[in-house]
Amino acid sequence: MATLAQRVRGGERRAAARLMRLLDDGVSAGFDALRELYPDTGRARIVGVTGSPGSGKSTLVDQLVRVWRDRGLTVGVVAIDPTSPFSGGAILGDRIRMRQHEADDGVFVRSLATRGNLGGLSRSTRDVVAVMDAMGMDRIVIETVGVGQDEVDIVGTAHTSLVVLVPGMGDDIQAIKAGILEIADIFVLNKADHEGVDRAEREIRAMIELGGDLDGWKPPIVRTIASSGEGVLNLADAVDDHLRWLDETGRFEDRVRRARVHHVRQALRDRFERRLDRAITEQTGIAGLIDAAASGEQDPYSVADAVLAELSVG
Amino acid sequence: MQEQARIRILVGKPGLDGHDRGAKVVARALRDAGFEIIYTGLHQTAESIVSAAIEEDVDAIGLSILSGAHMTYFPKIRKLLQERGADDIIVFGGGIIPEDDLQALEQEGIARLFTPGTTTEEIIAWVRDNVRPKSAA
Numbered sequence: 001m002a003t004l005a006q007r008v009r010g011g012e013r014r015a016a017a018r019l020m021r022l023l024d025d026g027v028s029a030g031f032d033a034l035r036e037l038y039p040d041t042g043r044a045r046i047v048g049v050t051g052s053p054g055s056g057k058s059t060l061v062d063q064l065v066r067v068w069r070d071r072g073l074t075v076g077v078v079a080i081d082p083t084s085p086f087s088g089g090a091i092l093g094d095r096i097r098m099r100q101h102e103a104d105d106g107v108f109v110r111s112l113a114t115r116g117n118l119g120g121l122s123r124s125t126r127d128v129v130a131v132m133d134a135m136g137m138d139r140i141v142i143e144t145v146g147v148g149q150d151e152v153d154i155v156g157t158a159h160t161s162l163v164v165l166v167p168g169m170g171d172d173i174q175a176i177k178a179g180i181l182e183i184a185d186i187f188v189l190n191k192a193d194h195e196g197v198d199r200a201e202r203e204i205r206a207m208i209e210l211g212g213d214l215d216g217w218k219p220p221i222v223r224t225i226a227s228s229g230e231g232v233l234n235l236a237d238a239v240d241d242h243l244r245w246l247d248e249t250g251r252f253e254d255r256v257r258r259a260r261v262h263h264v265r266q267a268l269r270d271r272f273e274r275r276l277d278r279a280i281t282e283q284t285g286i287a288g289l290i291d292a293a294a295s296g297e298q299d300p301y302s303v304a305d306a307v308l309a310e311l312s313v314g
Numbered sequence: 315m316q317e318q319a320r321i322r323i324l325v326g327k328p329g330l331d332g333h334d335r336g337a338k339v340v341a342r343a344l345r346d347a348g349f350e351i352i353y354t355g356l357h358q359t360a361e362s363i364v365s366a367a368i369e370e371d372v373d374a375i376g377l378s379i380l381s382g383a384h385m386t387y388f389p390k391i392r393k394l395l396q397e398r399g400a401d402d403i404i405v406f407g408g409g410i411i412p413e414d415d416l417q418a419l420e421q422e423g424i425a426r427l428f429t430p431g432t433t434t435e436e437i438i439a440w441v442r443d444n445v446r447p448k449s450a451a
């Protein structure tokens with residue numbers, strides 16, 4: 001019988017979907033399959049899309065997918081929405097905007113919940129992207145909520161990052177200025193049919209000028225009306241320009257390296273956490289140490305050091 | 315961390331009738347019970363529901379059907395799931411469904427149908443008892 005990895009390689013959508021599930025749920029069989037598939041990854045170009053809720057990200061992704069499909073490219077979409085901190089549940093509704101691609105085998109859309117991970121991505125995002133990459137998707141888009149310090153994680157994963165802004169968010173821009181220039185390779189000024197679009201563009205431009213020359217790439221501002229598709233061809237061209245610039249300047253390799261380092265760090269964090277959870281339930285010594293902190297008998301720092309020492313011998 | 319596994323449920327509304335208030339109420343209640351809901355909205359065809367369910371690797375599909383078209387959509391979805399080797403996905407739903415049809419649909423493999431008046435608590439309890447995350451197998 002074919003292994004899960006072989007079935008994914010053979011183009012079986014159901015197998016790919018199941019593998020993504022195993023990875024999202026942290027099941028070790030998933031990582032075994034991904035290890036087998038890893039040599040097949042590294043071909044896809046990865047585009048991040050971030051912006052406030054309601055700014056039109058999903059609608060924009062839907063339109064970009066259409067342009068890329070017209071250009072003969074296959075596309076994977078990873079759409080991430082936050083998990084409710086109260087219940088641990090989530091409503092993932094981005095697919096609603098992407099229905100024109102439902103019957104198209106050249107498009108694969110997967111919704112993920114953040115599940116308490118900070119930074120706008122789920123822990124599994126990079127793994128799910130890797131599966132889509134191994135499936136042979138030419139482009140992979142990651143849609144993630146929010147703009148600001150919080151969402152820098154997308155930078156560690158995407159080759160090209162789009163920040164979606166809308167007219168009338170003047171104060172927003174002030175508030176997010178600090179982090180935003182580090183994120184945006186391209187600014188998308190969506191809802192260009194709304195009032196205040198000229199002013200918004202001036203504000204974004206002023207911010208870019210203040211930021212100076214960021215290693216030779218000046219982020220363009222592309223106006224779009226995602227709901228009608230206006231400007232989306234320009235946006236797709238801007239993405240191509242940026243990808244080409246990355247290639248020509250050798251920076252593509254840098255970004256790939258950076259993404260791999262982020263991936264290792266994420267994998268390490270996950271493993272450490274799983275190991276810790278297991279140790280707490282299985283190693284009485286560690287449970288005892290944590291009890292000592294719980295009762296106030298010992299301070300949390302000494303306990304943490306002691307647990308770490310236990311883990312490295314155990 | 316096996317408790318990372320979450321139950322994933324597609325909630326949608328096939329057919330032509332107008333609003334999705336009921337489906338949204340159920341979606342929110344299920345989220346508040348800790349499930350991950352893939353909400354696909356109004357006017358879904360059976361084909362699009364099944365494609366989405368497969369891509370999202372959901373454990374169950376919950377459909378709200380008010381238009382009286384339950385005898386077409388539910389069996390069609392079951393049939394498509396079977397054809398695509400995905401009939402391990404549990405199908406349940408709600409709507410105004412006459413007694414005779416309820417039995418016929420259960421014969422067709424629809425796991426559970428909730429009729430008007432059912433509380434969201436009852437639906438949640440049923441999901442807890444009957445749906446398991448596939449990754450946990």
Ligand SMILES: Nc1nc2c(ncn2[C@@H]2O[C@H](COP(=O)(O)OP(=O)(O)O)[C@@H](O)[C@H]2O)c(=O)[nH]1
Pocket residue numbers: 051052053054055056057058059060097190191192193194224225226227228
């Ligand atoms: N007027 C206008 N509405 C838009 C535009 N782009 C998206 N929308 C609408 O904005 C709402 C939110 O869009 P959505 O793509 O879900 O935003 P997201 O939360 O950022 O993913 C939807 O009702 C869209 O139809 C646009 O360019 N102009």
Ligand SMILES: [Mg+2]
Pocket residue numbers: 057058059093094143
């Ligand atoms: Mg969205």
